Amino acid sequence: MSIEDASGQGVTITQTGERGAFGGELLTVNFGPHHPSTHGVLRLIVDLDGEQVKRVKPVIGYLHTGIEKQMEALRWQQGVVCTDRHDYLSPPINNLAYALAVERLMGVEVPPRAQALRVIMCELTRLSSHLVWLGTSGIELGAMSVLMYCFRERDTIMDMNEEISGFRMHTSYIRPGGVMADATPRFFDMLAKFVREMPRHIDEYEDLLTMNPIWRSRTIGIGRLAPEVAKVVGASGPMIRGSGIAWDLRKVMPYSGYENYDFEVATNDGCDCYARYLVRIQEMREAVKILGQALDRLPDGPVNVDDRKMLPPPREELETSMEAVIHHFKLFTEGYSVPPGDVYVAVESGRGENGCYIVSDGTHKPRRVKFRSASFVNLQALERMALNHMIADLVAIIGTADTVLGDVDR
Amino acid sequence: MIAEELITDKGVSAGDEWITVPAPRLREAMAALKEDGYRLLVFLTCVDHLADASKEWPARFELLYEVRDMEKLRDLRVRAFVDGEPPEIDSVHDLFPPANWDERETYDLFGVVFSGHPELTRILMPDDWVGYPLRRDYPVGGEPVEFSEEHETWLTPPPEA
Numbered sequence: 001m002s003i004e005d006a007s008g009q010g011v012t013i014t015q016t017g018e019r020g021a022f023g024g025e026l027l028t029v030n031f032g033p034h035h036p037s038t039h040g041v042l043r044l045i046v047d048l049d050g051e052q053v054k055r056v057k058p059v060i061g062y063l064h065t066g067i068e069k070q071m072e073a074l075r076w077q078q079g080v081v082c083t084d085r086h087d088y089l090s091p092p093i094n095n096l097a098y099a100l101a102v103e104r105l106m107g108v109e110v111p112p113r114a115q116a117l118r119v120i121m122c123e124l125t126r127l128s129s130h131l132v133w134l135g136t137s138g139i140e141l142g143a144m145s146v147l148m149y150c151f152r153e154r155d156t157i158m159d160m161n162e163e164i165s166g167f168r169m170h171t172s173y174i175r176p177g178g179v180m181a182d183a184t185p186r187f188f189d190m191l192a193k194f195v196r197e198m199p200r201h202i203d204e205y206e207d208l209l210t211m212n213p214i215w216r217s218r219t220i221g222i223g224r225l226a227p228e229v230a231k232v233v234g235a236s237g238p239m240i241r242g243s244g245i246a247w248d249l250r251k252v253m254p255y256s257g258y259e260n261y262d263f264e265v266a267t268n269d270g271c272d273c274y275a276r277y278l279v280r281i282q283e284m285r286e287a288v289k290i291l292g293q294a295l296d297r298l299p300d301g302p303v304n305v306d307d308r309k310m311l312p313p314p315r316e317e318l319e320t321s322m323e324a325v326i327h328h329f330k331l332f333t334e335g336y337s338v339p340p341g342d343v344y345v346a347v348e349s350g351r352g353e354n355g356c357y358i359v360s361d362g363t364h365k366p367r368r369v370k371f372r373s374a375s376f377v378n379l380q381a382l383e384r385m386a387l388n389h390m391i392a393d394l395v396a397i398i399g400t401a402d403t404v405l406g407d408v409d410r
Numbered sequence: 411m412i413a414e415e416l417i418t419d420k421g422v423s424a425g426d427e428w429i430t431v432p433a434p435r436l437r438e439a440m441a442a443l444k445e446d447g448y449r450l451l452v453f454l455t456c457v458d459h460l461a462d463a464s465k466e467w468p469a470r471f472e473l474l475y476e477v478r479d480m481e482k483l484r485d486l487r488v489r490a491f492v493d494g495e496p497p498e499i500d501s502v503h504d505l506f507p508p509a510n511w512d513e514r515e516t517y518d519l520f521g522v523v524f525s526g527h528p529e530l531t532r533i534l535m536p537d538d539w540v541g542y543p544l545r546r547d548y549p550v551g552g553e554p555v556e557f558s559e560e561h562e563t564w565l566t567p568p569p570e571a
Contacts, residue, residue: 061534068519069543073550104424231480234450234508252483340464343424344476344487346452357476359457361464368544372453372476377508409534 020049029391033062039136039398040405042379051390056383063409071369075335076102076176079366083356084170086371087407089129092121093349094371095174097356100255101345102176105338105360108307112299114178115257120191120294121164121173122256122347123287127198128157129350130280130287134205137277137399141218146208153201156194163187177311178304188295195292202284209277219273223385223397226271233381236374237352238283239401242276244269249348256347261290273400280402310336335364344372351375351402371410375403412442419489428487433473436490437500440475444505448477448486451506454513456520460546469493471522475502492522501527519544 018026026047033043041062047055067086071079083098084091096118103110110118131150138146158168164187165171165180173180209215225235230243240247248265250258266282268275304311312331313324340362346355352374359368378401385397412429416439419430431439454475459467469491478485492499501524503510513524514533521542524530532539541548 061532061536064534066543069548069550072546107424231450232507234452234506247480341423342457342474342487343426344452344485353452355453357453357455357474361462367459367462367464368455368457370453370455376511380508380511 018047020052020054022050024050026054031394033059039403042398042403042405042408044382044394046391046394048391051392053386053389053391053394056386056394058379058382060379060405060408063405065406065410067410068369068371071366073365075364076338076366077331077335079369080172080175081170083371084172085406086410087349087351087354087373087375087404088169089132089404090125090349090351090354091170091172092118092125092174093347094354094356095172096122096256097345097347097354097371098358098369099174099176100347101343101356101358102338104343104345105341105358106176106310107339108177108305108310110178110305111302112257113182113301114303116294116298117179117183117303118174118256119258119261120183120291121171121179123290123294124157124160126287126350127284128154130284131157133280133350133399133402134277137396137402138209138215140395140399141215143209143212143215146205149201149204149208153198156190160187160190160194163190177307178302182303188298191291191295195288195295198288199285202281202288206281210281216274218393218396219277219400220270222273222389222393223400224271225381225385229384230381233384234377235352235381236377237348237350237402238266238276238279239352239378239381241265241267242279242400243271244275249346249353253346255345261293263290273396276400276402337362337364338366346372349374351404351407352378354407371407373407373410375405375407376410379403379408411446412439416442423487426485426487428489430489430491433490433492433499436473436488437502437505439488440477440502440505443477443486443488447479447482448484450478450480451502451508451512452476452478452485454502454509454516456516456522456544458520458544458546467491469497471497471520473499473516473522477506496521496523498523498525500525503527518542521545 020026026049029046029048031044031046033041043059045057046053067082071082080095083094087094131154135147135150161171162168164183165173225243227243227245230240244267246265246267251265263286266279266286268278308327312328317324318328338360340360342359344355344357346353354374355372357370358366361367386394416431416435417429418432421428457472459470459472471492473490475488476485501513503513513527516522517530518532518535519542
């Protein structure tokens with residue numbers, strides 16, 4: 001059977017006729033797209049010499065949902081729900097990129113309390129995204145129990161999402177012009193308890209993995225990505241920081257008030273899977289630190305811009321003011337229009353630089369919305385990392401690259 | 411330094427600096443920018459200006475290259491306008507490795523041909539797809555729903571898609 005008639009079900013093997021270094025023949029193996037270790041529906045065509053990986057060709061597009069096309073048919077404020085759904089592990093961070101882009105074209109600045117609430121939501125999301133990564137990567141390398149611990153804390157974060165926005169996953173909490181609504185007192189109680197307890201839980205994950213001999217032998221020295229290569233392939237997020245380059249958009253190009261928080265950029269010089277693991281663990285600790293600071297000095301005030309042309313008036317005004325009714329009607333029938341121009345805003349998600357590039361032609365719908373996704377770019381480095389490793393290590397490398405296929409395919 | 415005659419227009423859009431270069435000399439301009447320190451291609455994409463009344467556009471397709479200087483922390487957007495069917499421009503995949511998949515994506519969704527690209531095939535859509543979905547004249551909802559009643563009649567795509 002040749003690779004062309006492989007339907008993508010299970011594993012297909014083709015003999016290439018090429019000679020390998022050990023006297024055998026090179027085999028082409030189809031890996032995925034429905035393989036549990038591929039984090040969704042990634043398909044790889046791998047050329048093997050014995051068990052050694054000689055070529056890797058990722059085949060993507062199985063989760064392409066046409067989100068960019070969809071957004072051209074939606075009004076500016078409706079597009080927020082689409083941004084939730086491409087990188088489905090970090091919805092508020094994608095909301096933020098889109099909201100910041102629209103706000104920059106509109107020339108508005110959100111109040112300080114909204115900025116702080118945005119930071120809180122983004123850091124919670126970073127934690128929950130890293131927890132999914134840690135749990136699933138653990139399972140892939142045989143550490144079954146980590147997932148239970150990770151999902152216990154992730155569920156706490158989901159509960160907080162539910163409390164603040166009504167949704168557990170696709171919150172659409174951060175919107176152009178501010179946030180959906182102010183947080184409830186119960187949310188702050190939950191958050192305070194979470195900030196108090198989370199460092200101890202991170203210690204638990206480290207107890208399970210950091211000095212675990214199996215985990216170390218499966219990750220140390222595996223999937224090397226040299227710093228100069230990481231720069232050339234455009235890697236971002238824990239991929240580039242795991243190669244020793246302190247590149248974090250929250251530090252180098254601060255947005256949404258990140259310059260006011262005191263946190264370290266987690267880096268590690270190991271350049272391998274273990275380094276990327278340590279970077280993510282350190283990032284989780286820093287995220288808890290940022291959450292604590294945000295909670296301590298949360299400013300009072302409004303959570304939305306005071307602009308009736310962009311956001312609906314408060315409910316009570318509708319009963320007394322004709323103008324409020326007109327604004328309300330205009331917003332929910334036509335929507336607002338954004339001045340012509342284009343802008344690119346990049347934010348640091350759990351996976352790296354997730355940016356949003358929008359073009360407005362002055363109407364109430366975007367002309368073009370483009371998501372620059374970190375997973376899409378990081379995945380291109382896969383072949384360089386996996387070369388000459390065993391096929392079993394490929395699973396570890398895909399795992400620590402932490403690609404979300406919804407984000408790759410959009 | 412990028413030569414003055416390569417820049418046909420420049421400006422600032424919502425805080426982002428941009429320049430326009432003539433499409434046939436794009437490679438030359440990108441190589442000069444790379445020398446200048448803009449060593450990272452953040453993303454590359456295309457905008458379809460079909461029936462865009464917001465201003466006078468030189469051509470239908472606008473190609474955008476966002477490049478970044480990681481030392482001096484500055485971004486620059488390079489614009490190039492192309493027309494024709496298929497619209498064609500030089501590939502920059504050898505200057506900027508991340509461009510490889512981005513160019514395939516732009517070819518896939520807009521039908522822009524990048525000459526010199528080693529493997530210009532569809533990347534997100536199925537290989538046998540007809541049409542370029544992100545063009546403005548491609549309708550939303552213009553694809554058949556598989557395994558549905560209408561699928562039989564949709565097996566051959568409509569000529570206008």
